[in-house]
Amino acid sequence: MAQGLIGTMLVRAWPDGRRFAGRVVETEAYLGPRDAGCHTFGGRRTPRVASMWKQAGTGYIYFTYGMHHMLNVVCGPATVTNPGGGGIGMAVLIRAVEPIVVDSVLIDAENRSKFRDLCRGPGRLCKHLEMDRGLDGLDLTVGQVLWLGLPGEVSRVKVATSARVGLGNTPSPWLERKLRYFDGASSWVSGPRAMPVKPA
DNA sequence: CGGTCGATTCCCT
DNA sequence: GGGAATCGACCGA
Numbered sequence: 498m499a500q501g502l503i504g505t506m507l508v509r510a511w512p513d514g515r516r517f518a519g520r521v522v523e524t525e526a527y528l529g530p531r532d533a534g535c536h537t538f539g540g541r542r543t544p545r546v547a548s549m550w551k552q553a554g555t556g557y558i559y560f561t562y563g564m565h566h567m568l569n570v571v572c573g574p575a576t577v578t579n580p581g582g583g584g585i586g587m588a589v590l591i592r593a594v595e596p597i598v599v600d601s602v603l604i605d606a607e608n609r610s611k612f613r614d615l616c617r618g619p620g621r622l623c624k625h626l627e628m629d630r631g632l633d634g635l636d637l638t639v640g641q642v643l644w645l646g647l648p649g650e651v652s653r654v655k656v657a658t659s660a661r662v663g664l665g666n667t668p669s670p671w672l673e674r675k676l677r678y679f680d681g682a683s684s685w686v687s688g689p690r691a692m693p694v695k696p697a
Numbered sequence: 698c699g700g701t702c703g704a705t706t707c708c709c710t
Numbered sequence: 711g712g713g714a715a716t717c718g719a720c721c722g723a
Contacts, residue, residue, distance in 0.1 A: 560714095562705075562713095562716050563705030563706035564706075564717080565715095565717075663716065687716095
């Protein structure tokens with residue numbers, strides 16, 4: 498799922514008519530109650546993480562470091578008894594987006610570099626798209642305020658993997674798993690420049 | 698360029 | 711009371 502989100506379009510629309518659209522280039526998977534790096538670790542169901550237990554396609558936005566918000570897409574496999582999927586405390590963090598439409602203006606590839614840092618990193622992404630806890634729990638399949646659109650040229654994307662970024666120092670096999678996914682050819686990904694790159 | 702460090706507030710223990 | 715799925719400023723090379 499985290500891998501599948503690479504290349505999809507993230508769209509934000511404001512009441513005044515302004516729009517942003519960008520291509521998702523970096524994600525991280527958080528696999529649920531058994532994942533030591535996940536907010537639902539141990540089956541936790543506090544008010545803050547309530548959205549993580551909703552159906553697949555729900556947005557989970559939380560606040561951290563006293564100043565930053567982060568955007569996640571709730572996911573989880575669909576089953577016969579759970580057709581829509583989700584409900585198991587699993588989500589994908591969106592870490593970086595390549596800006597395509599900024600302030601309702603289509604950005605040419607040649608001018609794209611001016612916006613290099615706009616959505617590079619989960620904190621900056623939320624800051625520039627003005628996403629906070631007020632948008633937590635939104636259905637991201639509804640094209641109204643914030644939503645995911647169709648993928649761009651996904652077939653061209655070579656997805657690379659690495660360990661997740663910014664988790665604590667506590668040694669755990671979970672924290673070393675290669676659950677970060679990014680477009681290996683993109684110059685829009687976040688994190689330390691020299692994050693290990695491995696083919697997916 | 699890479700490393701270090703302070704900012705700042707919410708949430709759970 | 712302590713830590714947090716980060717960022718940007720600042721430093722030295």
